[in-house]
Each structure stands twice: as structure tokens, then as C-alpha cells.
Amino acid sequence: MPEKRIESFDVKRLEILDEEGSVDKTLMPALSGEEIKSIYEMMLLSRAFDERALSLQREGRLGTYASIRGQEAAQVASAFAAEKSDWIFPSFRETGVQIALGYPIYMLFQYWSGDERGMKCPDGLNVFPICVPVGTHLPHAVGAAIAMKIRKEKKAAIAYFGDGATSKGDFHEAFNLAGVFSAPAVFICQNNQYAISVPLSRQTASSTLAQKAIAYGFTGLQVDGNDVFAVYKAAREAMEKAKQGGGPSFIECFTYRLADHTTADDSTRYRPVEEVEKWRGRDPVKRLRLYMEKEGLFSEEFQRHLEEKVQKTIEEAFRKMEEIGHPPLSGMFAYTFKKPSPMEAQQMKEFLSDGGG
Amino acid sequence: MAAVNMVKALNMALHQEMEKDPSVVVMGEDVGVDGGVFRVTEGLLEKFGAERTIDTPLSETGIIGAAIGMAAYGLLPVAEIQFMGFIYGAFDQIANHASRLRSRSRGRFTCPLVIRTPYGAGIKALEIHSESTEAFFAHIPGLKVAVPSGPYTAKGLLRSAIHDPDPVIFLEPTRLYRMIREEVPEEQYAIPLGRARKAREGKAITLVAWGSMLQRTMKAADGFDADVIDLMSLSPWDAEMVLGSVRKTGRAVIVQEAPKTCGFASEIAATIAEDAIAYLRGPVLRVAAYDVVLPFSKLEDYYMPGIERIKNKIEEAMRY
Numbered sequence: 001m002p003e004k005r006i007e008s009f010d011v012k013r014l015e016i017l018d019e020e021g022s023v024d025k026t027l028m029p030a031l032s033g034e035e036i037k038s039i040y041e042m043m044l045l046s047r048a049f050d051e052r053a054l055s056l057q058r059e060g061r062l063g064t065y066a067s068i069r070g071q072e073a074a075q076v077a078s079a080f081a082a083e084k085s086d087w088i089f090p091s092f093r094e095t096g097v098q099i100a101l102g103y104p105i106y107m108l109f110q111y112w113s114g115d116e117r118g119m120k121c122p123d124g125l126n127v128f129p130i131c132v133p134v135g136t137h138l139p140h141a142v143g144a145a146i147a148m149k150i151r152k153e154k155k156a157a158i159a160y161f162g163d164g165a166t167s168k169g170d171f172h173e174a175f176n177l178a179g180v181f182s183a184p185a186v187f188i189c190q191n192n193q194y195a196i197s198v199p200l201s202r203q204t205a206s207s208t209l210a211q212k213a214i215a216y217g218f219t220g221l222q223v224d225g226n227d228v229f230a231v232y233k234a235a236r237e238a239m240e241k242a243k244q245g246g247g248p249s250f251i252e253c254f255t256y257r258l259a260d261h262t263t264a265d266d267s268t269r270y271r272p273v274e275e276v277e278k279w280r281g282r283d284p285v286k287r288l289r290l291y292m293e294k295e296g297l298f299s300e301e302f303q304r305h306l307e308e309k310v311q312k313t314i315e316e317a318f319r320k321m322e323e324i325g326h327p328p329l330s331g332m333f334a335y336t337f338k339k340p341s342p343m344e345a346q347q348m349k350e351f352l353s354d355g356g357g
Numbered sequence: 358m359a360a361v362n363m364v365k366a367l368n369m370a371l372h373q374e375m376e377k378d379p380s381v382v383v384m385g386e387d388v389g390v391d392g393g394v395f396r397v398t399e400g401l402l403e404k405f406g407a408e409r410t411i412d413t414p415l416s417e418t419g420i421i422g423a424a425i426g427m428a429a430y431g432l433l434p435v436a437e438i439q440f441m442g443f444i445y446g447a448f449d450q451i452a453n454h455a456s457r458l459r460s461r462s463r464g465r466f467t468c469p470l471v472i473r474t475p476y477g478a479g480i481k482a483l484e485i486h487s488e489s490t491e492a493f494f495a496h497i498p499g500l501k502v503a504v505p506s507g508p509y510t511a512k513g514l515l516r517s518a519i520h521d522p523d524p525v526i527f528l529e530p531t532r533l534y535r536m537i538r539e540e541v542p543e544e545q546y547a548i549p550l551g552r553a554r555k556a557r558e559g560k561a562i563t564l565v566a567w568g569s570m571l572q573r574t575m576k577a578a579d580g581f582d583a584d585v586i587d588l589m590s591l592s593p594w595d596a597e598m599v600l601g602s603v604r605k606t607g608r609a610v611i612v613q614e615a616p617k618t619c620g621f622a623s624e625i626a627a628t629i630a631e632d633a634i635a636y637l638r639g640p641v642l643r644v645a646a647y648d649v650v651l652p653f654s655k656l657e658d659y660y661m662p663g664i665e666r667i668k669n670k671i672e673e674a675m676r677y
Contacts, residue, residue, distance in 0.1 A: 087430070119463065121466070128462070139419050140425050142426060144426040144427065145426070146411075147431065148430070150382065150408050170449075173418045177413070336499050337501070338523055342597070
């Protein structure tokens with residue numbers, strides 16, 4: 001008996017916007033000029049938050065912070081494709097996603113300053129709190145997606161994670177469950193090529209991350225993660241497919257972390273400066289600006305106006321966080337259970353009578 | 358009212374909860390077509406369909422992780438882990454997520470999840486099928502732990518666990534699944550979490566046990582004027598009842614199936630020492646399994662506290 005080919009697969013990569021700001025018009029997603037300007041504004045806002053957070057951390061006014069610099073397109077454009085009714089499950093490096101979804105910026109400052117109140121997602125948005133352990137939130141997204149399917153609601157559960165997460169068992173179990181139950185889940189990997197110091201080549205021997213989805217029975221697509229249009233198009237199509245009952249999708253946004261892993265890291269220990277410089281040249285914000293210039297969506301005045309606007313937004317948000325101030329001491333006890341256990345109630349009484357000492 | 362075993366009592370509870378509340382969803386390995394390896398979920402698939410009786414892949418992290426997402430979304434998932442010894446792969450989900458979601462999101466997202474799992478030795482099973490590590494879970498703030506000791510408590514506690522707004526680990530003593538029959542009301546009833554019950558009233562000594570050890574403790578108590586407390590919940594636990602009893606009797610023996618060191622009995626003993634030491638006539642004593650790796654089936658009966666071991670400790674306590 002001859003051997004037969006019983007399956008064959010291919011892995012695609014989507015690129016629309018090149019580094020000179022030109023687009024492949026045949027692939028261009030349906031975005032109005034205003035929408036494109038709005039994406040650009042959110043990228044600037046995310047970057048401004050990032051810069052402010054880094055400087056506040058240096059001043060000791062925020063705790064450890066994970067910069068998103070270089071990943072603004074992958075984050076903002078994918079989140080821009082989501083609807084308010086969708087559920088979002090972020091990792092700890094998703095500021096651009098949160099900002100693009102309209103998550104209150106003062107609450108992000110609260111979170112990074114060490115105040116849980118920043119993770120109380122406002123009503124009307126369904127953004128899960130930041131997940132610090134890597135990849136462990138992926139099964140939550142699948143569970144929410146299964147629940148959407150059981151309830152016959154046309155929504156998607158969208159999980160964000162990095163390349164490091166793809167090495168975890170949680171990734172496997174979540175992807176497997178999503179495939180088996182054809183859950184309306186969209187997995188968006190920010191492949192920024194490093195998990196702290198460990199490069200992608202030490203996370204996987206696969207030539208792409210996208211191809212991992214194939215083994216779970218659904219589509220994996222690599223996109224140029226610094227290309228807003230490719231990211232948006234892939235995310236939008238995956239979300240629509242999920243809502244139409246087409247099951248899960250995996251999008252690998254191939255991008256690069258321009259900053260250190262966090263403020264507690266020094267990336268010069270593990271990657272060459274030339275590599276960082278090369279990727280700095282592929283800046284997603286600059287690339288979109290070049291496109292907008294070509295299309296007449298950009299002017300110096302527009303840029304000045306936006307810069308002033310985002311700075312003002314960031315300053316107001318930070319001021320608001322400071323005005324709200326320190327969380328109440330009793331906040332430590334209020335959320336263990338809906339109703340405190342007798343032990344917790346007793347301990348709270350002791351704590352408060354000690355003056356919180 | 359009929360006399361039924363614990364499997365039947367749990368099965369009745371699940372049927373009734375699913376019938377009354379469309380948010381209740383059962384999920385796990387072999388829970389559907391097979392009705393569960395112990396048949397606790399028998400008939401649910403036929404009655405409620407595959408969307409609410411979900412046969413999952415062999416995937417502990419996936420089961421509990423997905424159940425967290427489902428619970429946060431608004432369902433009331435009852436996830437089964439086939440044996441307690443298999444739960445550790447999902448410990449991350451339990452300790453880092455299920456128990457913390459309410460706090461982390463300041464109450465915006467909650468996790469009304471039940472994780473049912475058979476626990477305990479004495480069924481001649483393969484390795485890793487007989488663990489009794491309830492203390493791991495009772496040590497996690499934000500997580501509740503309930504342990505029925507028979508059919509009646511099983512049905513009532515499961516109802517409370519399913520409707521509790523927070524995650525509950527529900528430990529079912531495997532050895533007792535079909536061993537005891539009790540009168541169990543057909544209608545729904547709830548036994549509150551966090552409360553113990555007096556299995557027997559007495560004045561001379563307080564005996565505290567839960568789950569698989571309750572029956573043996575009751576038998577060992579024969580001939581003593583013992584106040585026997587069935588703890589039923591380990592987190593939160595009914596310290597008030599235990600302390601009240603010790604203040605009355607002046608003696609306490611705590612019986613656990615788990616290894617001695619850092620077991621839940623230690624927490625009870627410490628609480629008695631803190632809050633009722635002036636009432637004690639002698640030391641608080643623990644009966645526990647040894648601090649050894651749980652032996653394979655040929656030696657497991659020697660490992661677990663048996664009636665004689667419990668009786669000897671009671672006699673020791675009575676000498677004071």
C-alpha cells in the first residue's frame with residue numbers, strides 16, 4: 001500500500017501597509033478616514049501613557065510597569081475591531097488594547113500604582129482584570145466563549161497574550177477546548193519575540209506560532225504586527241467569523257518589544273542594540289503617519305492638536321488617580337467573599353481597631 | 358422519603374438544580390455519555406442535553422479554567438475533576454484565579470463555581486486516586502471547601518455550593534459513595550456552608566471529624582459521652598460550634614484522614630488553644646494518617662485512621 005497524503009496545510013501571512021506607508025488596495029479593510037484618524041489617535045494616546053508611566057515609575061510614583069512600545073498597532077488596531085459587547089481577556093502588557101476599548105485611563109494608573117480599584121472594569125465594558133501569570137487566562141476566554149454559545153449570544157471572547165504564553169500548558173488546553181467546542185474565541189498573540197530574555201527560538205521550534213492553531217482544528221494567521229490594517233482586518237474577520245458560528249481563530253501579530261520587559265529589566269543584557277534599532281525603524285506609529293500623509297489625512301496642525309490632546313488626557317487621568325488617593329484600609333477585606341467569613345470579619349475588626357497596624 | 362446512597366443523593370441534587378435553574382451547567386471528563394465514572398451525573402445528558410452536560414477533553418486546567426470564564430460570564434458551572442489527585446494541574450487556576458477574581462476585579466467579575474471531586478482512600482484504587490489534601494484548598498483565601506459525610510449532607514451541601522456566589526471545592530468521600538444509605542428528602546433543601554452539625558450530643562469529650570472520617574469517629578465514640586461534630590465545611594469553618602463544645606467538655610480529639618503535619622486538624626487545634634485553652638483538662642489530640650506517601654492499595658487500610666486508632670486517642674484524652 002502506498003503512503004497517502006491525508007492532510008496538508010499552509011500558513012499565511014498578511015501584510016497590507018508597508019514601511020513606506022503604501023498599501024495593497026486589494027486587501028485594504030473597510031475603514032473610513034475618520035476611523036483611521038481615530039486609530040492613530042489611540043496609538044498616540046497609548047504611547048503617551050506608556051511614556052508617562054515609565055517616567056512616573058522612575059520617580060517612584062508607580063510600581064513595576066510593562067511597556068507596550070512598538071506594539072501599538074497590534075494592540076490598538078485589534079481592539080478597534082472589537083465591539084463593546086465582546087469580552088476581552090488581557091495579559092499584563094495590553095495598555096493599547098485597554099485604551100482603545102475606552103478603559104478609563106486613570107484606572108490604568110491606579111492599577112500600575114498598586115491599587116486594585118483600577119481593575120474594577122466599568123459597566124458597559126467587559127474587560128477582564130489584567131492576568132499576571134503568563135497564559136493562564138486563555139481558558140477563561142474559552143469558558144466565556146462557550147457560555148456565549150450556550151446562551152446563543154453573538155459575541156466573541158478575545159484573549160491577548162505573548163509569545164512566551166504559547167509554551168505553557170494553559171495555551172494548549174485552551175486552544176484544544178476552543179477547537180473541540182467550536183467556541184467563539186479569538187486568540188491574539190503579541191509575538192514581540194522575547195519573553196523577558198528568552199528569544200522566540202527558545203519558546204518553539206515551529207517556524208511560526210500561527211501554525212500551532214492548525215493542530216487544534218482552526219485557522220492560524222500571521223500578520224505584520226506593525227501594520228495597523230493587516231491587524232485590523234485579521235481581527236475583524238476573526239471576530240465576525242466567531243459571531244457567525246465559525247469557531248475560534250488565532251492571530252499571530254509579528255511585532256517587537258522596543259522597551260525592556262518591564263521597568264525591572266535591562267534588555268541590553270540579552271539583545272543587541274542593532275536589532276532594537278532595526279525595529280525602531282519599523283515603528284508602527286510612524287508607518288501609519290506616512291500612509292495618512294499620502295492619503296491627505298494628516299497635517300502638522302492635526303499632529304500638534306493630537307499631541308496636546310493626548311497629553312492633556314494623560315495629565316487629567318493621572319491627576320484624577322492622585323485625587324482619589326490611597327485605597328481605604330478596609331478595602332483589603334471587602335472582596336474575599338461576597339459575605340465575609342466569620343474569621344475574616346473578626347480579623348478585619350482586629351485590624352481596624354489596631355488602626356491598620 | 359427514601360433511603361439512598363451518596364451517589365444517588367448527589368445525582369438527585371444535580372437533576373433538581375439543573376431543572377430549576379438553566380444557568381447550572383455540568384462539565385468534566387466522562388460526565389455525559391458515561392454519567393461519570395461513579396455515576397454521579399447519570400441521566401443528566403439525556404435530560405438536559407450536551408450543551409449543559411458537557412463531556413470535556415481530558416484537561417483539568419481546561420475544565421477549571423473554562424469553568425471560571427463561564428462562571429464570570431453568568432453561568433453556574435459544576436465542574437468535575439475525576440479524582441482529587443488529578444486536580445493539581447489546575448491548581449494554578451484555583452489558587453491564582455477562581456479564588457481571586459472577585460478581589461482582583463473589586464467585585465465586577467465573580468466566580469460562582471463548584472468543583473466537585475472524589476477524595477480519600479479505601480477503595481483499592483491505583484496510585485493518585487486516594488488523596489485527601491483538603492488543607493491545600495482550605496488555606497486559600499477566597500475559596501470555600503465543603504465536605505459531606507453522607508447522603509443527607511451531600512445533597513443539602515451541594516445545593517448551597519451551587520448557589521453560593523463564590524467558588525467552592527466540593528469534596529466527596531469516595532469510600533462512602535455507596536457505603537451508607539440515609540433517608541434523603543425528595544424535595545430540595547440546603548445545608549448552609551460554613552456551619553457544622555452535631556452528629557451526636559455528649560458532655561465528656563468533643564470529637565471533630567469531617568467527610569470520610571465521620572462514620573469511623575461515630576463508631577469509635579460508642580461507649581463514651583462524646584459530643585461529635587461533623588464539620589461539613591472546612592472553609593469557612595464553624596469554630597463557634599467547636600469552641601462551644603470544647604468549653605463544655607474540656608477535651609478534644611480531632612480526626613482527619615490526611616497526613617498529620619499541617620492538616621486541617623492542626624488549624625482546629627490551634628484555634629482551640631487560642632480561644633478555649635482555659636477550659637481544657639488535657640491536650641488537644643489529633644488522629645491522622647502518617648506523614649508518609651500514601652501507600653498502594655495493599656497497605657492503605659493501615660495508613661488511614663481506623664476505629665481502633667480513634668478509640669485509643671479518645672481513651673488517652675479521657676485519662677486527663
